[in-house]
Amino acid sequence: MRRSRPFWRLTPAERRVWDAYPSGDWVDLRTGDCRKDDPAEGGRWGRDRTVRAGVLTALLLGAQPPEDGRVAGLRLAGARITGLVNLSDANLTTKLHLLNCHIGGTIALSDATTKGVRFRGCDIHRIRAARCTVDGLFELDSCTVHAGVRLDNAHISGQFRLAGARLFAPRSDSSPSESFKSDPRRPYSDTEQRERGWDQHHWALWAGGLTVDGGAFCRDMRTEGGLRLIGARFNSGLYLQRAVIKGTGSQAVYADHMQASSVECSEGFTAEGTVRMRGARISGVLSFNNAVLGDERRCLHLSHMQVDELILTPASLKGEVNLAYSRIGVLLDNPRAYPGDVRLNGFVFESLRGGTPFAHRLGWVAKDPDGYRPQPYEQLASWYRRIGHDQDARRVLLAKQRARRGTLRLPSRVAGYLLDLAVGYGYRPWLAGAWFALLLAAGTIIFAGHPPAQVGLDERRVFHAFPYTLDLLVPVSVFELRGAWEPVGWTQWVANTLIACGWILATALIAGGTRVLRPSSA
Known part of the structure; x- marks a missing residue:
């Protein structure tokens, strides 16, 4: 026998959802008119398409048992969902699938354990899913989320999909409970918190510590706010082709200590703000091929990272590039594409690709804003020796001595000029x-x-x-x-x-x- 409904009255739309849940059947409330079914206009939909969040919550928490021989599930299309969908701390055993719905409140999945969660083409106010565990797919394809997605320390065993999604950072007047306000354990001012990346008002996706076992597919995504991915793990790769990330703060992507099998920021990927991946570990390819990277101060901060192959051939590059103390297996780049400073002190690579003319590569190691650094010259000379270009290696070491000469006192500088004039510091005997x-x-x-x-x-x-x-x-x-x-x-x-x-x-x-x-x- 079915349990009685925990509501005095159900609207016709809610009754359809209630009755369909035990069998997992779809409930489609769409009219077939594209303009009328646009979820962005869902706030105007009438009572015949309105479902209270409490009804959905009750179903997902077990108000209706599944039919014998059927798999229960909530599958709803074209609905206006009102109120807070509060599933925090819940243990959900059925899937949640919403298509072209308008959710005017927050979807709360913090600390929840759930099966697959799929929102496709929905208009959502906010998603809070910190520390949640998703056994399956977490999908937001073609969705619009107006006040940010929070997935810090979440674990997704399947794919994480944001293809074609539009995400907006929370406004500064958002709920105080969701803002990282002053905390006695973190006695920092608001300005200091923003500089450290703790201010959620600048992040459309707040996902530090996120673990995704399947691929993270974010192609064609658009954001008004940055991606905060500090310490995230993407075991099957992160794919951001053609994504446009407009940072409202100084950084577009903040992914220090991220781990991934591969990262694709390519094919038109655009970042307005710094792309920071300090200390990242990428076992495959990190690609910026045909990307548009623009920040007048610092464009790419890739120091202290380890990458098997770095493809740094953007369509447009503005600002400083920091590769200091990174270890790269294969580097494919174009030294002429660096318009600003390049920090290379401590940078180690095993191989260079691209057939770059020697003069351009030599100018590349001289772009450090801190002036003369011996290690980049020695690293480049070592590479030329390994491939049998001894003459080019000697030319690099000669350029190193000439750059060093500018740091010496006058007597040593005069002696250096004489040594250079006489025998080219020994590299031109x-x-x-x-x-x-x-x-x-x-x-x-x-x-x-x-x-x-x-x-x-x-x-x-x-x-x-x-x-x-x-x-x-x-x-x-x-x-x-x-x-x-x-x-x-x-x-x-x-x-x-x-x-x-x-x-x-x-x-x-x-x-x-x-x-x-x-x-x-x-």
Whole structure:
């Protein structure tokens, strides 16, 4: 025998829902007219399409037993649901499926355990499902949620679907119970709370600690407010292709320490605000291919993360990119696409893709706003050596020494200029040979026209300008011609200059060669 209804009166619409629940049949209250069935206009629907939230709650909590041989369930289309759908702390054993409904109140599933929850094409005021457990699918495809979705520390064993959904952050005049107000355990001002991401008024999706075992499909989603996904786990990937995230605060996506098998922010993904994934762990691909990323101060904050493959080829990129202390397996990017600063100190990668010209890659490591950092140069040089491009590796290390020179004091800077001019800090040893040949030729010509005087007259000697100049350039006299011939007049300055240049070239060659042969430079 069926239980008596816990309501004095049921409207015709409610009676249909009540009678259909035990068998799980659909109740469709739509008229067939697209304009009249638009859930956004559901507040105007009449009594014939209105169902009180209390009726639905009573059914889901067991007011009606299932029919023998049937699976009970609440399946309702085209209804106007009034009041608070309060299922917090409940243990629901039947599925909830609403299609094209208008829910003017809040759907509360906090701390609940439920089977699949599906809202498709609905217009909803707010969803609160913190710490809930969903054994199956949680769907909000094509829904509009006006005051945010809260799923912090929830667990969804199936898919999480937000394809085509429109989410809005709660207004600042929302219920105080839902706002992260000042707490004696967190003695921070409102401004400090906003900076730390605790102010819910900037988040359309508040889902820190969310775990999704199936895929999270958020393609074509639109939000007025950011996505807060700190510590979330997406075991089968997060897919945000063509999503448009308009952050009402400084950040569009806040996903520190997120874990995922892959993340697709691609194919027209647009973020107005910072995309922050500091400390994230992604075992597959993190893609920003053809994305539109724009924040004048900091566009991407991807520091301290680990990713198997990072595809950083956005259609538009504005602001700073932070990759500091991250470890990337494969990096596919275009260094010319970075309009602002790039933080690379501590950044480690195993492979580079994309066929980027050397000059553009070299300019990439020099974009750190904090100035000279040795590690990015060494990392890039190591990569070129691994692929057999030793010449490019030496050019990177030479650029490193030139950048370092700007941080030195004047005496060391002058010495650096001389070392660079002489042998390119040891990475261009052929320069020493070029300088030696130039000085040898100049000295030979000068002394051939203005030969020096013989020192000893006890024997007559024949002067040869070439070996004499060579003997002056070599730091240790080889031919013993310096003591046999004495330059006269202004050629004395030429001889002294050649001797000094010989010592400088030898010293620079030894110093540069030592640097090249050091294991740390390899």
